[in-house]
Amino acid sequence: MAATLPRRFTALLALLAVAVAMVPGSPAAAAPNDPEGGSKKLRTALETAAKGYDQAKTKLAASKKRQKQLALTLKSSEASAKALTVQVNEVANRSYQMGRISTVTMLLNSASPDDFIDKVQSLDVLAQVDSGTLAEYQDDIATAKQAQIALDAEIVEQKRQVNVMARKKREAEIALAEVGGGAAGGFISANSPAAQPAPRNSDGSWPKESCTVKDPTSGGCITPRTLHAYQQARADSFKRYTVCWSQRSSGEHPKGRACDFSSATGTFKNSAATGEDKAYGDRLAAYFVKNADELGVMYVIWYRQIWMSGSWRSYSASGGAAAEHTNHVHVSML
Template sequence: MALLVAAVAMILAVPSAALAEPDSEGGSKKLRTALETAAKGYDTAKTKLASSKKRQKQLGTRLKESEAAAKAMTEQVNELANRSYQMGRVSTVSMLLNSSSPDGFMERIQSLDMLAQVDSGMLADYRDEVETAKRAKVALDAEIKEQKKQVDLMARKKKQAELALAEVGGGSAGGFLDPDSPAAKPAPRNSDGSWPKESCTVKDPTSSGCLTPRTLHAYQESRADGFKRYTVCYSSRASGEHPKGRACDLSSNASTFKNAAATGGDKAYGDRLAAYFVKNASELGVMYVIWYRQIWMPSTGWRAYSASGGPAAVHTNHVHVSML
């Protein structure tokens, strides 16, 4: 009897947070892997598309400049061609022989030499501008092909994500959006716009584990923007993003993970928090957001997320955010 009483006392002593704390991101490992592959592929294609459009803009400016310069020089080149045709070699020799004095002869030689240099330089500049314009046009055509390639790839990656979600009933959903969400400070990117490769190297302020620098930045930005309720990021699990330091579970409750679906003010808080990460996804490097049986990805928007289980598994008591 004494042992039974002790056992019951131990069970009652366990905090409710521990019972309700998320131990899974919901869904299967296969689904999470498919979503990660699709999300990263989509982001890479999107980055390359943006870089191509930037190069296209620069090339377009250079093409206009070269064409304008060549056009402005056309009249001068035509004038030069007419003068050369009219003078010819004989006319030039005649000009020299008809000089009335040795000084005049030397002066004409110097003038002709200077004219030849000017003419030669003008023609060289003209050829350069024409060739530059041709190269810019070829490069522009290449960028247009590159953009089509990346747009097609983005479409394929979007389809992959939709198919993976469709297997678990992931149809379109209303989602959580808030145009008045605060704007987060962007996380550092590479010079080409891609995300730096990161590992779990910085201390997680919400646990005894570690986070990637980008995940820590997202956590800190959300708190700076007023989302300060109970959060756990790193946790030791069999799979998913948490053990990689690339995910956080942000409770809708101020002090714990309640073992019940959020309602009232807690639900409204979760709605705003999910919308915050969606609005700032590009700035922070968000891979996907899960909240209240729905999942958001940059490629698909909000979709139904029909995981099974309690509030933690179906994400009705916390917002889950995974990072690229």
């Protein structure tokens, strides 16, 4: 009898747990199961590769911006030096001619004291003009040389960042290949709305953010950038059921850096989206891909595919609609 009671008690607890999980609005019913396909190792590898790719891309953009500025400086300095070449040649000719008749001789041959004063003043002005012209010419030449050296350095930097981007993209592809991920067609639309950009640092990088703002979709918190992406999506008519923060063992959701956008109007369906629901998910995935640079999107997962580092790859996790991402669009933020 003593052994029977604990067994009955355990069975009762199990039934209670199932009942709680089935209550509408509970975390188990409201959001896809954890994990959303893949492993913690895979998600870590994808995050590392995506962040490395984004950092290299940001540095590449900054280098190209510097290159444009340096190109303008080089062009301006070379044009100024070219314009001064005529004056410099005149200074050289004058110096050659003055060398044949010394300045002292010219002054001694003055017809009167006033003539002497006039010649002294003329020579002083001439010397100042010659000195200023030569100094300006030398500055332009020096600036042009420095700009050219800096331009050459930027070209080397750009090649380096392009190589980093290629390496990080390859790392992501290798991580996905281990779970059967290959090239995929993806979801892209030129007609996707343009989102308002999220704030960046002065150097073009993304500010480091933590889970500091209230999540409007749950009782948790999200980052300001995640909130901005969520609000932009809603402003562009993507208003179906969404859950951002949720308590999970890994991934970006508990960090406030991810949202799951249901393809259905009510809540997450436990089946793959079809018809208008599928079309809605396609449009939403394409929207986040088009605005990835503006919003700070790390990767997008939808209908057994993942977008990151500029391309779509297959992402076939085992499990139901939640794991396969056929009932919701998952967006992770940088």
